[in-house]
Amino acid sequence: MIQALASTAERDKEGDESGMRVTEHPILGGLTPGRVVQIVVDGKKIEAREGETIAAALLAAGIRVNRYTSKRHEPRGLFCGIGQCTDCVMVVNGVPNVRTCVTPVASGMVIETQHGSGGRAESDEEV
Amino acid sequence: MPRGLTVDGFPTEEELKKSPGYPSEERFKRGPVAVVECVQEIPCNPCELACPRKAIQVGVPITNLPRLDEEKCTGCGICVARCPGLAIFVVDKTYSDKEASVSFPYEYVPLPREGDVVLAVDRAGSVVCDGTVLRISNPKRNDRTAVVTIAVPKGMADEVRGIARIRGERIG
């Protein structure tokens, strides 16, 4: 039981403040160190593991809202996780509607919460 | 009031005793034995191949309920980690004067350690008594399914089927 305490403490040490990373796993084993890349989310620098999806990196950082809808301006996040429902889309490197659940992070990637269609104006009616 | 596997999610005593994988009380008296808690006809038979003594038979079709040949079974426990449904246990009601031992699959981290006093749970996940960890076995052939053996008061041998997971919250 003291062991368990230690492993929780280690989590925090690794900078996983939200405690969302699955560092130890009975089947998958310990989380291999892996290369860390920096991404920028809404202007804030965040560390991500190379190869993971944007959605995973955000969840690990405690970010669950990926976008706000056009009509009701409601928050949306990860839903299907397989690139089908397109609810987790964000503006990535200036491109709107990028499916974050299937798109891997890359060093220096600039990610923004998407509002509506992510365009420079919501629709031509609102110009 | 037990409502059965499909409502409560775990088998009742009656469902278990009706199944061909459940040892007789006489067999329990003679030492460790496998308890196969597989009471639904599902297409699955690794238990059959797991046993070196062919003490578990499924046969054809593979939806047959596993049948335990309690004379052949030595309670070695190889089948415990091989059952994909984690539905096989080894119970030794002769472990000591006052205690029985129960072996069960355990796929969580962290693992308990030998000698730890743990919270033993029944099929419904309720803590029913303390248990003492006797063994943790996790050889390669188990493919990451550890088998934990704990000692519990003899009267709990038919109830205890696991331990409460060791979690951060419970520490201290």
Next chain:
Amino acid sequence: MSVLDDDLIICRCEEITVGEIKKAIREGARDIAGIRRRTRAGMGLCQGRTCESLVLRILARELDEEAGRFHPNTARPPVLPVTFGVLAGEPDE
């Protein structure tokens, strides 16, 4: 049953509600395509991948028919979003 509140969103992309779908049925929609044309349910980025089966269930219930009577929307290319650039098939400069 509260889960059928008219205000409940069914099409997550276009934010179309149960109420709007029921209204479309009252106005004559008899299939998924008819609902889509009247409400935009299924016209968004995901093209109905999430809501199609929900719309199908509402149709079946409102019209008291078997779900299997309602055909899915006609499949048309592209079945998943692809850029004009890729579709145009021109090599990148």
Next chain:
Amino acid sequence: MSRGADVIVVGGGVIGSAVTYYLAKEGLDVCLVDRGDVASGTSSACDGNVLATDKEPGFDSQMTLKSQLLFRDLQEELSYDFEYRQRGSTLAVEDEEQEKVARDWVSRQVAAGLPMRYVEREEVHDLEPMIADDIIGLVECASDLSLNPMALVFAFVHAAESLGARIMRFREVKGILRDAKGAVKGVDTAEGPIESKRVVLSAGVWSPFIAKTVGVDLPVIPRKGAILVSERTFVVGRRKVMEFGYLMTKFGGGCSRKVEPDMDKYGIAMVFEPTPHGNFLIGSSREFVGFDRTCTSEVLTLMARRAIRFFPAIKDVKVIRSYAGLRPYTPDHLPIVSPVDRIPGLYIATGHEGDGIGLSPITGKVISEMITGKPTSISVEPLRLDRFEKKAAGAKTTA
């Protein structure tokens, strides 16, 4: 046997629904019959352009202008929002050769009373910021407008219903019934006949099959047109933009385009139309392939390529869907809005090709005027069915 009606309208597309609306407005008991849902054929597979700019100067463009004025009224009359937007439209001119034809086009249209002008090179990007750098001029038409075609059908249908019209969906008309004297007495449907002394046939490309049941040959054939739909995205343009070469694909001749041969083979011409929902539609293609409504790889590829040529910025915008519709083509590009002289009580309203949406109000109005015996809002002579017979006869004489 269903209750009869003053008029039966066959076909619940935009033309049939407009006809139904205008007839109901005149107080007639109208019954609209469609084998499926309303707005489920060609009117659900088109764009929402109401353009005068691409019409032949003269009768053709005048008729559109009249229709555009009717739309202004309809916006008030119809309670159902059909996403009416009058933003005008532009035609993109690629080179000096096109420029010459374009300037001539503008002057002829202006002479015919259309609010058009030629936009010089310096002003091109003020009007269309996203358009390709090498576009040398634009033809602008201020009166052109856009709307949602399916919503327009629903708007007509709802208004007609509230005026007492009956809408019979999912009832297939098998043929037209005549009395002993040869006059119309109703229609035959899968669920039995419906009586009426007047029938308006407005079933688009499917009209000839029904007309044939009374021995009428309609020179209407399906011409397939495909459309690409984008995701919701940034503002690429705020109004309709077409390539000037579109006119060439529509009418043929005039001036050439510098395009790969397949572009002309499939009649590809860029048509850009923003919707109020944040996405845009890309057309267009023109093919005679019978009743095949599938989208083909070649056409979609070429349409995407042509669209990028005019709006390079959309290269990274995603296409989420395509569809194709069967436009009712006639040999002289004018619709048939006409009584059938040989069969008293039978009227034809079809053959609008790509202009059905835009011409639906004027068509509906004219048919209602014909049936109620009022003077028609526009001259209907050029729209008469017998013009084809006359032409055929004329051709024979000349030969």
Next chain:
Amino acid sequence: MAVVGAGPAGLAAAIEAQKRGLNVLLVDMNLKAGGQLIKQIHKFFGSHEHRAGTRGIDIARDLYEEAVSSGVEVWLDAAVYAIYPGPVLEIARGILATRTASKEMVHASRVVLATGASENAVSFPGWTLPGVMGAGAAQTMINVERVLPGKRVLMVGSGNVGLIVTYQLLQAGAEVVAIVEVAPKIGGYGVHSAKVRRAGVPILTSYTVLRAFGDRQVEGAEIVAYDEHHNPIEETRQFLDVDTICIAAGLKPYAKLAALAGCELIYSPVLGGWMPVHDENMHTSVPGIYVAGDLAGVEEASTALEEGRLAGLSAAESLGKGGPDAADEKESIRERLSMLRIGPFGKARADAKSEVIKVGEKICRAG
């Protein structure tokens, strides 16, 4: 031959056909091969032939290696967005991992579609809030990405997916507060339910989720029990302190590509909804196009594997490359398939499948 989808069915089809002498191209839109197997960390059921007792992730790895070593050409990050008569596949390569995606046109004389299934949604007030997600999405997060989707979870649905994902959430360190099941009985295997019950997770049958609470994300859920007349029992209404709601309401075949290819569809509630009609060789109504796996009716991964083999073998046979054992081999695959469709859980699927094949025998001429 081209195979669309590198899950168990697609991989098996590709291996089988390649081994029999076809040149096989296997395409998948994801960055990793294996389909849903890459998140199946549990040991599989079935028999020895189906590699029962092996974990899904290991089966995925082995199948992929076998495919590559047998000579199958594999394109990952390759999304088939259209299929035209020919059949010709139009593929976008490099959408996910690169910024310069390109288009590839592939003409194949035989195509196996193994596009799998997608999760059914359940709608309730608040279901659009971040934190409400498919059980599959949560499973991907914990087992592939190694990130918790949340710390306190309500699972909606007690089918095998709901039960297994519940177990795996526990393994990853999350709490599952409860499983609610709208039906009066648990949907999945008893061994799975017993496993999560032992771990202390209550399974509430005849219960439903009424709403998800939260402003920007899930902060709680309200559940209620139903009586036998489907009326809520007010005194059972309760608030659960959860940050995540997982929906496990079954799967539906992902049939859009098959439909675009012109395959006749049939509605089978037992097999997940609309799916392509096929004959006993997995051949569809479109000459040269085969289907396998969840697309051909939602079942287990073991079934998908066998169907994939059958489709690959049938395609090879139709090109004269079946080999001398083709008929026998097909027979034994069919036998193994029927073994997977017996018992109380398999019977309904067996019946539904034979209904499909009965229709298929009429409209699916061999390619």
